Amino acid sequence: MNVGVISRPKKGFSANGDSYVIEKINQKILISVIDGIGHGVHADNAATKCVNTIKKYIQSSEDCNLIILFNRCHEALKSTDGVVMASVLVDAPCGTIRYAGIGNIATRIIGMKNIYPIPRGGIVGYNMPAVKEYTYPYKRGDLILMYTDGIISRINSDLCIRLQNLEEQTIAEELFKQYARDDDDATLLVAREEST
Known part of the structure; x- marks a missing residue:
């Protein structure tokens, strides 16, 4: 999996309240993007605690169940202001991508058919509703785009398609340059499994 990412504080x-995790689990890749509620040290602490919880869960699990992952994070974050979070589990050999999201982390899968998963409202660690996991088709070469609310939400899909031939870090930098806001922490992640 090739990844390009930019993350910076308000x-x-x-202190940056945004964070992300990329972990390999057997033949699958887990990507999570996290935004601690608020800004500064409290948001950074919540995001860091969430990252550590995800990594601990991955180390103790042979597979990754996104619903269990979110529930573990919810329990671990109850002493914080909480986070919003989206996670994808890419299984390129099987041609699937599983998704779960709570709060306003945007996720897009740009390929033959563009997919825009819709997260559930709520806050992980505070008022998290029941987590729902969705499975979508995925093929190598599809572009995965995930970003926090420090990025203007209406990223132009045509622009993403025009940038597809560039390396993932270059795509992230171009999109960040055009869509990042200064008044919030901002994270934008681009990932793609190489075509075979």
């Missing part, structure tokens, strides 16, 4: 802050 202008004037040194």
